[in-house]
Amino acid sequence: MWSRYKYEVLWHDQSAYNDIRFLMNNDVEIEIIQQKIQYALNKQPSKGSIINAYCHLWGYFKKISTEQEKQLFKKLKTDFENHIITEKELIDFIKKLVDLYEVTYLKQSTIINKAHPNE
Structure with a gap:
């Protein structure tokens, strides 16, 4: 899932991108990752x-x-x-x-x- 969304997340919010990468490396529940992705995608990209x-x-x-x-x-x-x-x-x-x-x-x-x- 992350591999599909990572560049779209980066497009919207680099901080969220970095947070999600950290979480992915620490075996966090998938629901938390999904929430973070959705949060990032709702932000207006700079x-x-x-x-x-x-x-x-x-x-x-x-x-x-x-x-x-x-x-x-x-x-x-x-x-x-x-x-x-x-x-x-x-x-x-x-x-x-x-x-x-x-x-x-x-x-x-x-x-x-x-x-x-x-x-």
Whole structure:
């Protein structure tokens, strides 16, 4: 369960992400983990948390991506920081890379699936 939600939680609240990781390593009951996940997902993400999660997701691609994709990653990050694009464009870019490079782990992630529910 955690593997599906972790990047969406990170997108919303890095502190909750860190708390849940700690709890997962200490055999806490699944209900408590579910409550923490729901709490995090109900929080409004900050610009900083979105950029942090975007960079974490990019980590799956930075060594295998083309120079053009690397430049686009940087441009989208800067454009988001400057209010030129929305967070949806960041997720759309990551989704394209997930599909292109067949990253199964991320294909199962809620952050990708919620942004593109019919794919």
